[in-house]
Amino acid sequence: MTQVLQSTRSTATAEHTRVTLGKVVVPPRTDPYWLDLLQRVGVAAVEPTAAPGSVRVAFVPPEHGESSVEPLRRAGMVVVRGSATTPGTPRLRTVHGTGPLFDGCTAIAMPVAAVDRPVDIPPPLGRGSELLLPLPSANAARRAPAVLRAFPISPDHVVEEIVSGTDHGGLRRLVQNALRQAHHALGLPFARNACIPLGFAGGLALRIDADDFDAPATNALCTALERTDLRATWFLDVERHARKGGAPLVRALATSHHEVQSHFFHHYTYRSRRRNHTNLERAAALLLQWGVRADAAAAPFGTFHRGVAAALHDGGTRWSSEFSAVYDDHPTRLTGSDQVPVHPVCPVLLARAGVPEATILDYFAGRLGQALAAGECAVLYGHPIGDLLRVPLLDRLRAELDAHATAAGAPVWQPTLSELHAFHVRRRDTEPQCELVGEFAVGNADRRVPLVLETTTGARLTLGGACTVGHPMNATPQIASSSWRTSSPPRRWQRWRRQREIVLRRLLREVRGR
Numbered sequence: 001m002t003q004v005l006q007s008t009r010s011t012a013t014a015e016h017t018r019v020t021l022g023k024v025v026v027p028p029r030t031d032p033y034w035l036d037l038l039q040r041v042g043v044a045a046v047e048p049t050a051a052p053g054s055v056r057v058a059f060v061p062p063e064h065g066e067s068s069v070e071p072l073r074r075a076g077m078v079v080v081r082g083s084a085t086t087p088g089t090p091r092l093r094t095v096h097g098t099g100p101l102f103d104g105c106t107a108i109a110m111p112v113a114a115v116d117r118p119v120d121i122p123p124p125l126g127r128g129s130e131l132l133l134p135l136p137s138a139n140a141a142r143r144a145p146a147v148l149r150a151f152p153i154s155p156d157h158v159v160e161e162i163v164s165g166t167d168h169g170g171l172r173r174l175v176q177n178a179l180r181q182a183h184h185a186l187g188l189p190f191a192r193n194a195c196i197p198l199g200f201a202g203g204l205a206l207r208i209d210a211d212d213f214d215a216p217a218t219n220a221l222c223t224a225l226e227r228t229d230l231r232a233t234w235f236l237d238v239e240r241h242a243r244k245g246g247a248p249l250v251r252a253l254a255t256s257h258h259e260v261q262s263h264f265f266h267h268y269t270y271r272s273r274r275r276n277h278t279n280l281e282r283a284a285a286l287l288l289q290w291g292v293r294a295d296a297a298a299a300p301f302g303t304f305h306r307g308v309a310a311a312l313h314d315g316g317t318r319w320s321s322e323f324s325a326v327y328d329d330h331p332t333r334l335t336g337s338d339q340v341p342v343h344p345v346c347p348v349l350l351a352r353a354g355v356p357e358a359t360i361l362d363y364f365a366g367r368l369g370q371a372l373a374a375g376e377c378a379v380l381y382g383h384p385i386g387d388l389l390r391v392p393l394l395d396r397l398r399a400e401l402d403a404h405a406t407a408a409g410a411p412v413w414q415p416t417l418s419e420l421h422a423f424h425v426r427r428r429d430t431e432p433q434c435e436l437v438g439e440f441a442v443g444n445a446d447r448r449v450p451l452v453l454e455t456t457t458g459a460r461l462t463l464g465g466a467c468t469v470g471h472p473m474n475a476t477p478q479i480a481s482s483s484w485r486t487s488s489p490p491r492r493w494q495r496w497r498r499q500r501e502i503v504l505r506r507l508l509r510e511v512r513g514r
Helices: 032-041 066-074 138-143 168-185 216-228 236-245 247-254 273-289 306-316 347-352 355-372 393-407 417-428 496-512
Strands: 020-021 022-024 044-046 057-061 078-082 093-097 107-112 130-133 147-154 156-164 190-193 203-210 233-236 259-262 332-335 336-337 375-380 432-435 440-445 452-453 460-463 465-470 481-484
Touching: 022 057, 032 044, 032 078, 032 138, 032 168, 057 066, 057 168, 066 078, 078 168, 107 138, 107 168, 130 168, 138 216, 147 203, 147 355, 156 347, 168 190, 203 332, 203 355, 203 417, 236 247, 236 273, 247 259, 247 496, 259 273, 259 417, 273 306, 306 417, 347 355, 355 393
Parallel strands: 022 044, 057 078, 078 130, 203 233, 203 375, 233 259
Antiparallel strands: 020 432, 093 107, 147 156, 190 452, 332 336, 432 440, 440 465, 452 460, 465 481
C-alpha cells in the first residue's frame, strides 16, 4: 500500500527543508480515466502550474509525448509514464513482470499496443530518472470488451469467469507500486489516503446474489451469518422471491444489519436500455412495498454493457457492482455510475470445476489475506443456494478475521457495499496532507479518512487527525505527539442480535408449517 505524491520545495531559506506530500503532478488536460485511477490509489492530482516550487515526481499517461515529458524531466523529477506508446490498434494481452513493481499484480490483463518481453524494474531511481509502465491508452482501457478470463485456483485447477477486458485493479496496484518506488527513491515516505476507516485492520465485505428463492437455504444462510457474525449485501431476484413467498424473509433482512439491493425483477439482462430500465423499475417498486428502498443494483449474470449502464443512470442508481465492468479494485467512477468491484470467482464455480473443499477454503482465505495484509477491504461473493453453505466458507472467513484482528490488535471492518461505497466517496474528495519539516513528518488527516505513511524500510503507519511522527523515515517511525486517537468500533452487532434471532426463528417455523 502506498501513497501518492507531490513533492515541492520552496526557495525561501526558512522553508528549504519542507516537502509536501499527497499530490501527483499530471500534465494539463489529462484524461479523467487517469485522474480516477489516481484517486483509487489514494492521492490527489494537480497540474504542474498548480504546484509551488519544483515538483519531484510526476505521473504521465502514455498519450502524452516527449513535449510533455521533457520539461518535467528537466525540472529534476522522477517521471512515471506509460510505455505502450507504439502506433497501431491495442490488443488485449496479459502483462507479466517481476520485482517490487509487480508485487500483488503479477499478471495484469490489459489492452496494450506492444509488450514483447517481461517488463523489469530499472536501476534505483534518482533525480531526473524515468520509470516505464506498460499502461494502456485511456480509451482502450475504458472500452475493452468483457472477456472470459482464467483464474488459477491451484496448480491443478483453473476456472474461467467473464470479467472486464482491462484488469483495472491490477493496473491500480501497478501504478501504486511505481509511485511508492519513486517516493522511496527520493528518500521520502509514501503518503496516501487509507482505504479503510481509522481503527480497523483491513476489511471484508460480503455480497450475496439471491438468483432464486429457497426458504430453507436462505434461512440456513441467515443462521450461518448470525453464528459467524458476518454482514452481507443481498442482491435479490425480485420476481422469484415474490412468486415463491420470500417477501417475509426480505422484510426481516431489511430490518437487520444486512443490506438488501436489486438484482433486477427478472433475472435477465436485455440489450435494450428501455427494457433494462423497466426491469429495474419493477424491482424497485416491489421492494419498496416490502420495506426496502433499493438505490443500488447488480445486473443478472454479471452482464454489463451500454444498455445496462444507461438504464442504471436513468433510474438514478447510486452505484452498481459489475465484474464485467471492473473487478478486484476499490470503488470507482469508470462507467458513468459508480462501481463497487467484487472478486469475480464464487465458491460454486470452483465446486462445479471439481476443486476439492480444502482448496476452495484456502483460495478464498488467500484472497482475504492479501487484502488484510495490504490494509484494504476484500469483497467476496456467493449464492444462498448450493454455494456459501456447500463448503464451510463462512466459518473459515470468520477464523481468518479473528486471527488477523488478534495479531493486529484492532478489529476488522465489515461494511455493507453501500457503506464501502460511501467511505470511498469521502476518500475521493479528501486531499491527503503530510509535510516533512526537519526531523518530523507532520500530518493533518481527516479523522474519517486517515492517512497512511509507508517508509523506505516497509514500515506503515495509519494516522488520523493532526499528528507529528519522528523522522528520519528510513528507520521505524515513532509518534512524537498527536491529537488523534485510534477508535475501537465494536466487533459485535449486539443491538440487532436478539431481535433478529426472534424474527428468523418465527419465519422458520412459518415456512416449516406450510
